[in-house]
Amino acid sequence: MIEVEDLCFxxxxxxxxxxxxxSVKENCLTALIGPSGCGKTTLLRCFNRMHDLYPNNRYEGRxxxxxxxxxxxxxxxxxxxxxxxxxxxxxxxxxxSVFDNVAYGLRLKKINNHNxxxxxxxxxxxxxALWEEVKDRLKESALGLSGGxxxxxxxxxxxxxxxxxxxxxxxxxALDPISTQKIEQLMVELKNDVTxxxxxxNLQQAARVSDYTALMYLGSLIEYDETANIFSKPKHKLTxxxxxxxxx
Amino acid sequence: MTKNVRKRRIKNLLALSLCSLCALFGxxxxxxxxxxxxxxxWKALSPKLFLKDPAPPxxxxxxxxxxxxxxxxxxxxxxxxxxxxxxxxxxxxxAEYGRNLKVSAIVANLxxxxxxxxxxxxxxxxxxxxxxxxxxxxxxxxxxxxAIIIIPLVLRTTDETLRLVPxxxxxxxxxxxxxxxxxxxxxxxxxxLSGLLTGVVLALARAAGETAPLLFTSFNNNxxxxxxxxxxxxxxxxxxxxxxxxxxxxxxxxWAAALVVTVLNLGLNLxxxxxxxxxxx
Numbered sequence: 001m002i003e004v005e006d007l008c009f010x011x012x013x014x015x016x017x018x019x020x021x022x023s024v025k026e027n028c029l030t031a032l033i034g035p036s037g038c039g040k041t042t043l044l045r046c047f048n049r050m051h052d053l054y055p056n057n058r059y060e061g062r063x064x065x066x067x068x069x070x071x072x073x074x075x076x077x078x079x080x081x082x083x084x085x086x087x088x089x090x091x092x093x094x095x096x097s098v099f100d101n102v103a104y105g106l107r108l109k110k111i112n113n114h115n116x117x118x119x120x121x122x123x124x125x126x127x128x129a130l131w132e133e134v135k136d137r138l139k140e141s142a143l144g145l146s147g148g149x150x151x152x153x154x155x156x157x158x159x160x161x162x163x164x165x166x167x168x169x170x171x172x173x174a175l176d177p178i179s180t181q182k183i184e185q186l187m188v189e190l191k192n193d194v195t196x197x198x199x200x201x202n203l204q205q206a207a208r209v210s211d212y213t214a215l216m217y218l219g220s221l222i223e224y225d226e227t228a229n230i231f232s233k234p235k236h237k238l239t240x241x242x243x244x245x246x247x248x
Numbered sequence: 249m250t251k252n253v254r255k256r257r258i259k260n261l262l263a264l265s266l267c268s269l270c271a272l273f274g275x276x277x278x279x280x281x282x283x284x285x286x287x288x289x290w291k292a293l294s295p296k297l298f299l300k301d302p303a304p305p306x307x308x309x310x311x312x313x314x315x316x317x318x319x320x321x322x323x324x325x326x327x328x329x330x331x332x333x334x335x336x337x338x339x340x341x342x343a344e345y346g347r348n349l350k351v352s353a354i355v356a357n358l359x360x361x362x363x364x365x366x367x368x369x370x371x372x373x374x375x376x377x378x379x380x381x382x383x384x385x386x387x388x389x390x391x392x393x394x395a396i397i398i399i400p401l402v403l404r405t406t407d408e409t410l411r412l413v414p415x416x417x418x419x420x421x422x423x424x425x426x427x428x429x430x431x432x433x434x435x436x437x438x439x440x441l442s443g444l445l446t447g448v449v450l451a452l453a454r455a456a457g458e459t460a461p462l463l464f465t466s467f468n469n470n471x472x473x474x475x476x477x478x479x480x481x482x483x484x485x486x487x488x489x490x491x492x493x494x495x496x497x498x499x500x501x502x503w504a505a506a507l508v509v510t511v512l513n514l515g516l517n518l519x520x521x522x523x524x525x526x527x528x529x
Binding site (some may be wrong): 020048050053054055078082085086088089090094095096104105108111149154157158161179 | 415416417418421423424425427430435439487
């Protein structure tokens with residue numbers, strides 16, 4: 001689905017990713033784990049070229065998605081981002097109604113027909129397991145929802161534009177345990193239709209929800225395998241130490 | 249030990265009393281001014297102030313200040329139309345597109361400097377630019393002078409307000425496939441609307457209360473016309489001229505106009521506070 005080939009990334013002259021090569025499998029949940037500053041978020045943000053927002057960043061290598069190198073200059077990042085969605089650490093509801101939040105990405109795609117919008121918004125909210133809670137308050141400000149609801153709203157907003165990949169950047173670390181559980185459940189259900197790459201600090205979470213796990217350390221990919229193998233019979237000594245909590 | 253505590257208490261009391269006295273002094277002066285303006289202005293306030301054009305002293309009790317009200321309104325509005333978009337767009341550049349550029353810091357500092365330039369200097373500058381070369385005072389020159397006061401104020405409040413919008417909102421919108429200008433229009437401005445309005449209203453209040461920039465530019469006029477090409481009356485300049493005149497009736501008009509300007513300004517400031525209170529971020 002996504003082939004990362006010999007990827008290096010630089011913030012100014014700081015080498016944040018060193019020759020990372022991995023293959024993200026379609027309709028699977030891939031977890032990126034590793035200690036703070038290991039480059040897992042940097043790698044995640046390469047997948048939707050979020051780094052382009054800042055000056056003096058540089059990519060080397062290739063990331064092949066749908067047959068094209070998305071790091072190529074000719075790639076239109078706006079099109080790329082509508083097929084690779086992203087959910088952030090803290091909920092990011094826009095200062096508008098619940099409905100308008102979910103419809104935001106659709107309207108960017110010039111979908112303005114109210115009936116079409118209504119149908120797509122309802123479907124996205126249903127898929128994000130939020131419809132029942134907000135169906136009577138679609139016109140209220142999204143800022144009035146609870147943190148966990150806001151995060152599911154953001155997921156619905158991302159789902160509405162029907163991306164093929166969703167990137168989760170520690171998306172449950174700011175939430176309470178019950179909301180976390182709901183989001184985890186949601187991630188597991190969603191991978192039937194979308195490919196998920198999730199950065200997490202929570203090893204139990206990686207073990208619970210992911211199919212594949214990649215351990216990163218100091219900008220390098222240390223080990224990448226099926227999650228069961230990473231946690232039960234890691235090949236690399238660093239992996240074993242990290243998953244057993246001896247460092248990190 | 250106890251001696252030390254007592255000494256400290258006395259020092260504390262002294263400092264407290266000194267601060268309170270100074271605050272009281274400041275408030276007394278302000279209260280005195282407001283009280284005087286209210287009492288004297290109220291006595292002189294009458295419908296003809298708004299309905300009649302100025303008249304020579306003695307004739308019809310000195311007339312009213314219709315031309316000054318309309319002129320002030322027209323010039324402030326023109327200045328707002330010129331100054332607010334420039335201020336908002338400039339502030340947007342500083343906070344968004346030019347966030348990491350050195351030139352933005354320089355512009356921000358220069359803008360602070362411009363905001364604290366004595367307004368008489370702005371008046372003299374516009375006089376040299378638009379009055380002297382074109383052979384006469386005009387409402388346009390007055391509007392430009394007021395716009396020059398508005399621009400740095402709006403620019404800086406816009407800059408500061410936009411910077412308060414959490415950065416990840418921009419990334420969230422971009423990750424949905426928005427372009428940066430769409431993010432600014434649909435997310436950033438919306439999040440910071442109350443702050444932007446506050447900045448605009450405060451800048452307008454400041455501009456509407458200025459005399460010095462108008463003295464050299466729009467001057468005054470005893471009758472009103474919709475063209476800004478001729479000298480144009482304003483409340484502040486009228487107050488300045490009438491209050492300095494020897495005529496009883498003109499002085500009374502100046503009091504009344506002062507009351508109106510004060511109330512309008514207070515109203516604008518209160519509006520700004522209301523906007524600020526409704527702020528979400």
